[in-house]
Amino acid sequence: MKAFLYNIGYFFKEAWRIVRTNFLSNLFSVLGTGLILFLFGMVATGTMIGNELIDKLQKEAEISVYFSETISETEVSQLVDAMKTINGVWDARLVNEAEARSLMEEMLGEEANILELFEENPFAAFIEVRIHLDTMDTVLKEVRKLDGVEYVRDNRSVLMQLQGIINGLKILGSLIILAVGITTLIILSHMIRQGIYNNREQINTLRLLGAPESFIGFPFVMVGLLLTLLGGALAIAMITVLIRNGYRGIGIALAFVPLPTQQEVVMNISILVLAVSLLLGLLGSLFGLSSIGKGGK
Amino acid sequence: MIRANGVFLRYPDGTEALRNINVHIKPGEIVYITGPSGSGKTSLLKLLLGMEFPTQGTLEVMGNRMVKGNAGKINQLRRKIGPVFQEFKLIDGRTAFENVMMGMRFLGISPRRMKEEARNALIKVGLEDKMTSKVENLSWGQQQRVAIARAIARKPALILADEPTGNLDQENALNILKILHTVKDADTTVLITTHATHLIEGIEGATFLHVDNGYIHVERRGQ
Secondary structure: HHHHHHOOOHHHHHHHHHHHHHHHHHHHHHHHHHHHHHHHHHHHHHHHHHHHHHHHHHHHHHHHHHHOOOOOOHHHHHHHHHHHOOEEEEEEEOOOOOOOOHHHHHHHHHHHHHHOOOOOOOOOOOOEEOHHHHHHHHHHHHHHHHHOEEEEEEHHHHHHHHHHHHHHHHHHHHHHHHHHHHHHHHHHHHHHHHHHOOOOHHHHHHOOOOOOOHHHHHHHHHHHHHHHHHHHHHHHHHHHHHHHHHHHHHHHHOOOOOOHHHHHHHHHHHHHHHHHHHHHHHHHHHHHHHHOOOOOO | OOOEEEEEEEEOOOOEEEEEEEEOOOOOOEEEEEEEOOOOOHHHHHOOOOOOOOOOOEEEEEOOOOOOOOOHHHHHHHOOOEEEEEEEOOOOOOEHHHHHOOOOOOOOOOOOHHHHHOOOOOOOHOOOHOOOHHHHHOHHHHHHHHHHHHHHHHOOOOOEOOOOOOOOHHHHHHHHHHHHHHHHHHHEEEEEEOOOOHHHOOOEEEEEEEEEOOOOEEEOOOO
């Protein structure tokens, strides 16, 4: 341990010398690792946002109840009150035609001018019913029984579709994580082996002088960590740029649900990518180091 | 320090490099191993450094039995040895000073003391003006001296010098031997292989191992 602490400066110099010796190859491996980690980061971002969406949608489950146009305003009010009494409903309110239109305008954002093509407001009034998701089946049954109710629209299909997408992303994510891990380990352990080969005479001399394997190997572990961390940093930079530019697009496509903040996503993904970089760097270096022959001759 | 009983070394191709070696070397001795090229001098040093292992007999160095498969112990033993290799084994791209430092980095010596020892060793071998020179830019004799400085800076209990005077002119060769003798004075056992017997003809107070065709004849002068 003492020898290790006395030589920290030496280890850094050695690591930098190893990188410099094969600079171009190392540069390309940083770029390669960066692109691989970028791919991983993007899948992780998709999964993270998707999970949050599902979570929020489940918490804010609501159904839209459309009623017969023939019933009076009083009857509509009675219908709203009746809904409020159903077990599992925690709020119900009337959304009139004008509000229905403005809600749609909000969802469509810049595309909302398409609504100007209609001479009259095409949206019907409905009752917005907020419910507990786990009671959806019984609530739907009860609501449909009420007089004047014509059609009930629940967002279960949307939720199911989203859940399907998220599950797909999770499977894809797992496959990508596996591919990223294996590819990074191969690239890195190859780079380390190359470094070892380039320094084989020095390694042999150090062994003959009695240097412990940990002393000989530590600069190579540092190189592995440096390469993956630089790759990770590159990936984070690309992901950040992409999230910043793409977030508005995602927001438009999924306007009906609130997305997690950009900062939150970038911060979480950065931590994740860095942690994965560190882990892969360490494992890749150790795999590479295992190729050093034993004993000095 | 070194105890060999009936040691044989046979290489995988069947060559018998050493035959029935029986030697006991005490701490602080200076030992010259002489003999023609290919007689087994380097093989003997390889055995002592754990680069090869006896195929028969027992060999102990500083109380450590030299047997294959004891890498950890061999490694620890090597830290107490100052080897000077025939082909120097200096690290290119580094200065003379850095090469000498390299031999001490894993010995638990503080950086300050390491630098002091490295400087002193280089001064001792007469390379005070070449400390910052890259070793590949030094002459053969200067590289030889860097290798010796690396060995003595470690303050080893045993120095194994393989042909340290090889390819040197008479004056440089005698200087090298003089340096190695001064180390011996500091209670370090020194083993030097040489085929240049004319350089050591008049030396007294040393042990001579004459190696011929794998056999060793021991001669002690003035002890």
